[in-house]
Amino acid sequence: MKGTVMSALALTMVCAAVVPAAARAPARVGADYVFSGDIDAGGPGFWDYLTLDAASKRLYLAHVDRVTVIDLEHRTIVGTVAPVPRAHDTVIVASVGKGYATSGGDGALKVFDLNDFHIVKDIAVGDDADGAIYDAESGDVVVMTGDSKHVAIVDPRSDSLVRSIDLPASPEFAAVDGRGALYVNLVTTSELAKIDIASGRIDAVWPLTGCTSPRGLAYDDARKRLFASCGNKALVVVDAESGKVVATLPIGGFSDDVGIDRTRHRVFSPNGDGTLTVIEEEAGDRYRVERTIPTFLGGRSMAVDPTSGALFITHGDTHVKGERTSALELRFGWDNAEIATFSPND
Helix, strand or coil: CCCCCHHHHHHHHHHHHHCCHHHHCCCCCCCCCEEEEEEEECCCCCCCCEEEEECCEEEEEECCCCEEEEECCCEEEEECCEEEEEEEEEEEEEEHHHEEEEEEECCCCEEEEEECCCEEEEEEECCEEEEEEECCCCEEEEEECCCCCCCEEECCCCCCCEEEEEEECCEEEEECCCEEEEEEEEECCEEEEEEEEECCCEEEEEEEECCCCCCEEEEEECCEEEEEEECCCCEEEEEECCEEEEEEEEECCEEEEEEECCCCCCCEEEECCCCCEEEEEEECEEEEEEEEEEEEEECCCCEEECCCCCCEEEEEEEEEEEECCCCHEEEEEEEEEEEEEECCCC
């Protein structure tokens, strides 16, 4: 995921979407979500992945040169992990009392203490350290390095690099099945790689038919299905065993993440054009777009509370910057990051 600035044209097309969903949606309909306000994450006003630690009720937002830590109960900032040049993602490993922040600027994984958030170690993982996930089965942290074209496996018990797995193309994001398999989006070739974490062996590379520039990725263990959001306004559903694309659904533009609510059987695509696509998982391996909810410009990364079903979507404090005497001199920008919260009505 790269922190790119949305164009003025895109802003013009979606400016109406900044109206909260609660103001537009009819009450008590399927997959209805109520906008319950913003959490101010402060500056700088560009961001990447958002990580929820449900046990501690904290959100970790990677943006520009830091990771901002937010207490959800009080909706306030309680700490900062810094410096993290070109911060992209955060993984929490509560069992060792540490967090791990990817730092694209120096190709490192920043290890930090969960109590006071100070950085205790840098682990070199490769150029453009980007997305990262935790694999509970192996207990390892998995890091995607875009420019190095490999996956780095880090052991949080020793804070050491276990292995690097070379890939045929640049990775974007990943998912695990909890039984030793790692799935990685290959953004430049529109493919999906299946990897054995323990050995580092690439078991398969599948084409993502109907998808260009795959971004977000999520896995549903109950159905053995993967969900990849794509740059061509499509989300593809993939059989995790065969690699076959079993469904293709329309989503909004500039999606960079996929969320999943396993309790309500919903999949979400947060879209930078200011919409949230809500997809229902139905019986018989069927999927349909249940709703498209207006959110906020730039809202392309998210987290889902596995217990309450609450949604958290990062966006900008959008406003006009510059003198307003001439339309040709106007520009749009963000000074702060905000996290919009939405609660399910069912």
